[in-house]
Amino acid sequence: MLKADHRGLYYYHLKKTGGSTFNHWLDTLTFGDRRCQSGWIGSWLMEGVGAARTVAEADSDTSLLRAVFNWSDVVHTHTPLRRYVPAGTLCFTVLRDPVQRVVSQVSDWRRHKPDVTDRMTSAYRNLIADSNRLRLCDHLAYYARQEGRWMLDNYMTRALAAVRLGRAALFSDADALLDVALSSLENDYDLIGLTEKSDISRNALCATAGLPPARAIRHLNRSRTKQGPDPEVEEASGILQTLTGADRILYARACALFDQRHRQAGEAYDTEAFESRHAARVLGQQRGTWRDGATSFSVRLPIIGSGFHGRDAPGTPACAVWSGPATCLTLYMPVPPGLRVSLLIWIRGYAAQRQRDQIRVRVDGHPADHQFRSAEGYADLLTIDARPLRDFVRLEVEVDETLTSIEAGREGLDERKRGFAFDSYGWRPD
Amino acid sequence: MLSRQYRGLYFYHLKKTAGSTLSPWLDTVTADERVFDPAWVGPALFGHWQIELNDQPPSGDPEVLRALFYWSDVIQSHKPLRPFAPAGTLCMTVLRDPVQRLVSQVTDYRRLTPADWAETTGSFRDLIADTNRLPLRNYLERYGHNEGRLLLDNHMTRSLAVGRLGPSVVLVEDAGTLLDAALSSLENDYDVIGLTEYLDISRNAICAMAGWPPAGEIRRLNCSRGSQDHDPAIAEASGILHSLTRFDRIVYERASALFEDRHRAIGETYDMQAFETGAASSVLHRLSGTHRDGATFFSVRLPIMGSGFHGRDDAGKPTCAVWSGPATCLTLYMPTPPNVDLSLLVWIRGYAAERQRHQIRVRVDGQPAPHNLVQADGYADLLTIDSRTERGFVRLEIEIDQTLTSVEAGSEGYDERKRGFSFDGYGWRLLPSDDPDRRYRTP
Numbered sequence: 001m002l003k004a005d006h007r008g009l010y011y012y013h014l015k016k017t018g019g020s021t022f023n024h025w026l027d028t029l030t031f032g033d034r035r036c037q038s039g040w041i042g043s044w045l046m047e048g049v050g051a052a053r054t055v056a057e058a059d060s061d062t063s064l065l066r067a068v069f070n071w072s073d074v075v076h077t078h079t080p081l082r083r084y085v086p087a088g089t090l091c092f093t094v095l096r097d098p099v100q101r102v103v104s105q106v107s108d109w110r111r112h113k114p115d116v117t118d119r120m121t122s123a124y125r126n127l128i129a130d131s132n133r134l135r136l137c138d139h140l141a142y143y144a145r146q147e148g149r150w151m152l153d154n155y156m157t158r159a160l161a162a163v164r165l166g167r168a169a170l171f172s173d174a175d176a177l178l179d180v181a182l183s184s185l186e187n188d189y190d191l192i193g194l195t196e197k198s199d200i201s202r203n204a205l206c207a208t209a210g211l212p213p214a215r216a217i218r219h220l221n222r223s224r225t226k227q228g229p230d231p232e233v234e235e236a237s238g239i240l241q242t243l244t245g246a247d248r249i250l251y252a253r254a255c256a257l258f259d260q261r262h263r264q265a266g267e268a269y270d271t272e273a274f275e276s277r278h279a280a281r282v283l284g285q286q287r288g289t290w291r292d293g294a295t296s297f298s299v300r301l302p303i304i305g306s307g308f309h310g311r312d313a314p315g316t317p318a319c320a321v322w323s324g325p326a327t328c329l330t331l332y333m334p335v336p337p338g339l340r341v342s343l344l345i346w347i348r349g350y351a352a353q354r355q356r357d358q359i360r361v362r363v364d365g366h367p368a369d370h371q372f373r374s375a376e377g378y379a380d381l382l383t384i385d386a387r388p389l390r391d392f393v394r395l396e397v398e399v400d401e402t403l404t405s406i407e408a409g410r411e412g413l414d415e416r417k418r419g420f421a422f423d424s425y426g427w428r429p430d
Numbered sequence: 431m432l433s434r435q436y437r438g439l440y441f442y443h444l445k446k447t448a449g450s451t452l453s454p455w456l457d458t459v460t461a462d463e464r465v466f467d468p469a470w471v472g473p474a475l476f477g478h479w480q481i482e483l484n485d486q487p488p489s490g491d492p493e494v495l496r497a498l499f500y501w502s503d504v505i506q507s508h509k510p511l512r513p514f515a516p517a518g519t520l521c522m523t524v525l526r527d528p529v530q531r532l533v534s535q536v537t538d539y540r541r542l543t544p545a546d547w548a549e550t551t552g553s554f555r556d557l558i559a560d561t562n563r564l565p566l567r568n569y570l571e572r573y574g575h576n577e578g579r580l581l582l583d584n585h586m587t588r589s590l591a592v593g594r595l596g597p598s599v600v601l602v603e604d605a606g607t608l609l610d611a612a613l614s615s616l617e618n619d620y621d622v623i624g625l626t627e628y629l630d631i632s633r634n635a636i637c638a639m640a641g642w643p644p645a646g647e648i649r650r651l652n653c654s655r656g657s658q659d660h661d662p663a664i665a666e667a668s669g670i671l672h673s674l675t676r677f678d679r680i681v682y683e684r685a686s687a688l689f690e691d692r693h694r695a696i697g698e699t700y701d702m703q704a705f706e707t708g709a710a711s712s713v714l715h716r717l718s719g720t721h722r723d724g725a726t727f728f729s730v731r732l733p734i735m736g737s738g739f740h741g742r743d744d745a746g747k748p749t750c751a752v753w754s755g756p757a758t759c760l761t762l763y764m765p766t767p768p769n770v771d772l773s774l775l776v777w778i779r780g781y782a783a784e785r786q787r788h789q790i791r792v793r794v795d796g797q798p799a800p801h802n803l804v805q806a807d808g809y810a811d812l813l814t815i816d817s818r819t820e821r822g823f824v825r826l827e828i829e830i831d832q833t834l835t836s837v838e839a840g841s842e843g844y845d846e847r848k849r850g851f852s853f854d855g856y857g858w859r860l861l862p863s864d865d866p867d868r869r870y871r872t873p
Contacts, residue, residue: 007715033720040721063860064724066767071721086767284437289463290470290501293494336496336516429493 006209007088008069011076014159015151016104017096018195021219022202023076024310028321029211030073032300032314040068041079073302080163082188090209091188095156095254096195098247099240103233105151106131106139123147137236144243157181157246163188174246181250185257192257197266201258204266210278213270215306216326218416275394283334283392294344294428297333305331309416320348323419324402331395331425335388340430343395345382346375351418352408355399356380362396364388379420385430395425431459431503431716431733433641433709437518438499441506444589445581446534447526448626450651452633453506454741458752459642460503462731462745470498471509503733510592512619520640521619525586525685526626528675533664535581536561536569553577567667574674575603587612587677593619605677612681616688623688628697632689635697641709644701646737647757649847702825714765714823725775725859728764736762740847751779754850755833762826762856766819771861774826776813777806782834782849787811789830796825810851816861826856 011026013019027035041064065084068075075081085091096104109131120128127147131139144152154174161169161177163184169177185192191208193201202214233240283304288295299311299321307329309322323329335341343363350356356379361370363386375381386393402417432439441456443449457465471494495514499505505515515521526534539561546558557577560569574582584605591608592599593615599608616623622639624632633645664671672679714735719726730742730752738760740753754760766772774794781787787810792801794817806812817824833848 031718034718037721040724063770063862066770067724067726067860070719070726070765070767073718287461287464287503288500290467290498293470295497295500334500336500339493339496341493341497427497429491429497 005088006090007086008073008075009090009092009209010069010081010085011074012080012082012091012093012159012163012189013076013078014093014095014101014156015078016101016108017094017156018198018219019076019094021198021217022094025202025217026074026076027310027314028299028303028308029209030302032298032311032319034072035311035314036068036072036075036077038077040071041065041077080159082163082184090190092191092193092205092208093160093189094193094195094198094201095185095251098154098156098244098251099233099237100195101156101247102140102152102240102243103136103230103236105155106136121147135235136232137239140236140239140243144239153243154246157250160184160250178246178249181246182253185250185254191262192254193262194255194258197258197263200263200266202266203269204262207265207269207273210274210282212274212279212304212306212330212332215328215330218309218325271394275390275392279332280391283332286334288333288426291424291426294342294426296344296346296424296426298424299422303331304333305329309418312421318423320421320423322351322416322421323397323399324351325417327399327402327419329397329419331397332392333395333425333427334391335393335427336429337389337391338387340385340387341427342430343384343386343393343425343427345395345397345422345425346378347380347382348421348423349379350420351403351405351410355401355403355419358398358400360398362394362398364390364394365396393427431461431713431735432520433713435518436520436640437516438503438505439520439522439640440499440511440515441504442510442512442521442523442589442593442620443506443508444523444525444531444586445508446531446538447524447586448629448650449506449508449524451629451648452524454651455633455648456504456506457741457745458734458739459640460733462742462750464502465745466498466502466505466507468507470501471495471507471511510589512593512615520621520636522622522624522636523590523616523620524624524626524629524632525616525682528584528586528678528682529664529671531586531626531678532570532582532671532675533566533661535585536566565666566663567670570667570670570674574670579603583674584608584677587681590615590681609677609680612677613684616681616685622693623685624693625686625689628689628694631694631697633697634700635693638696638700638704641705641713643705643710643735643737643761643763646759646761649740649756706821706823706825710763711822714763717765719764719857722855722857725773725857727777727855727857729855730853734762735764736760740849743852749854751852751854753782753847753852754828754830755782756848758830758833758850760828760850762828763823764826764856764858765822766824766858767860768819768822771816771818772858773861774815774817774824774856774858776826776828776853776856777809778803778811778813779852779854780810781851782836786830786832786834786850789832791829793827793829794824795820796827824858 009026011022013023062084065079065081068081069084069086069089082091109128112128124147127143130143134142140152150158150170157174157177158169160181161184164180191205193205199214206212206214286297286301286304288297300319303321307323307326309324311319311321313319359370359382361368361384363384368384368386370382370384373381373383382397399419402419404417405412405414439456441449441452492514495511499514499516499519505511512521539558542558554577557573560572564572570582580588580600587605587608588599590612594611595608602608622636624635630645637643637645717728717732717735719728731750734752738754738757740755742750742752744750787803790801790813792799792815794815799815799817801813801815803811804814830850833850835848836843836845
């Protein structure tokens, strides 16, 4: 659900640029039954390299590559679909410091378990297995000219050039692809983000798409936890520089474009800007359903707000969402202006029971009293009396702390910092 | 799902003006999970037998009446909700020749059985039961100015005035005092004023305003008067009929003039071409399908843009499906990518009679197109039509020779609807095609 200027969103997820973190968040912007699924198109870019399909077979699937934009409003994929994107789609991608990206790629392989590589070719299996057997510099020296070339040798240049040239870009000399990649970077994307400025990039996307300002989200699929100087990286610096020559030029251009086009919006866009420019129009598209005399917005609908994790059990009736990782959950919803209503959140449970007593609520920025009512099948029905004056309301629910399952004293590891789980929210006329 | 100009539709259903015929049709233009439920508004205002007889002015719950416009895109009710409709709501009502309407009201009561009024008050029971005990004239003379006032004495005038004056109109003895308010409401409160006598033109005028495909034939429902021939009982009651419709006739005359002035021309001329060159792109663009085995699937639980189908069966359930009919041609519009080869699909649950399967003929964007019937788990057939689209949407027309009721009336499993085939979804699958870009992609 995007503002009227855009019919959908395409995120070209370059590998190891922080995209997994984005994807969960992006999925909440579309319906639960219309979220992008990787199985729809496979990995067009990878197949033929790491798996058994031939390049020609993979290339013939262009019909699917077009169709995917009719199945979801938010398409995120490693596959370069830019040429298949329907007019009016907001297109964006994110680039990362090239050396950090290559190191992250190898670190990612080092985490793989054998069962992940079962369906790969033997050469590709060796590449992954050797990431743990060989030192970084040796691994790069051996594989960057062979099976791992496209992911290790100026991957971002290849990936962007592939948008224009197709899979031929995987096998060409990277320097020869640079102009095409630069042109694509410059012209094919409405927004170019940077991993190093992830939050500003997300906020710039929110400003462009007409979404509420971006707040903290959980970082996912971080393959490199080591911070600071790494002797292994130091040792590989020579080959890392060689393998990222074109990517560094590309990245420098991405940084310049980011500063020129997006930084200001990403830094300045805030709640006031959303509410005055976009909220009425975006939230006017949000359609609730009747539920015991109330208007209910299921979390299976697009969720307009911040301070929540991606959907659990998506696509099933049990679908719910946890607040977190920040301590403040913000939800926007359309309401009849001037009407006395009870704002409602159907709460399934808390990470720890003590969070129930920590809840504080604000309505359109003002502190508001709340009550807990009983509702069948729920821990609580959080109820707040209010009289919103606009076509929409901003409901903020704050707890003192968000907790992992261990911190909350629960069994079963859930490393997400969580507050409470809810499956719908809404309002009831008083 | 209306054109961007409107956020929703409110149909003020005046009793016995053919609103029941419009109801299932209007339900199909909103999502199945957002279909209006009359229970939402309860019996607190107009539209409930007991309340209509009650001398106490009923109280409404204005918060709920405002809220319900957030629960459905299409609100259709006997209740005067016009004051509660949010800005941007397309508001419509339909009026009928007052004498015909009044006779139809009494005929409607005559169809009720004791079970229908078992839980009602004594006076109401008499009002219903006496429709079959008394001749029309005596009946109207007995009840027209008493318990049955609201529905029998200038009902349309009272109903329109209530939006301006509130529910006290039930208590007003002289409907003439309500006339100005009724006329003012008629003139200013409704974007479309339809006439029962020109129901198809009225429906088509609504389609033109709402940005829907032109209205096709639909089944008439809740027709309480079977014969329009000369009826001696009506002739005998002509005096009281005229007395009880004195102000309604003025309202109706004004409605007819407004219909001629505002709606007849568009209602008579609005056609597929007007839809396709006008609202089609923006309306169909908002129809969002889902992925189904590599195809784009539009469930009949989504708003259905087209014509030639009955209302939803099993509404609100996963088994929800729709029958084509009563006309022999089903028309479905759906958004498609432009300039691509694709297979259009209709998931067919079954046919009213197996022979209809062999009668199917298909047109795509008006051009005859060959079709295939292929197997699909859980379906009688998956109808597939290979085609190439030029626009951002496609018009799929499926024609059969005849639509059929199930068996003879009175037999087990009788379904009086003229039906073709039942389907629960439609959509399209892209076909592999020559992609001019492919020549660049050979490694």
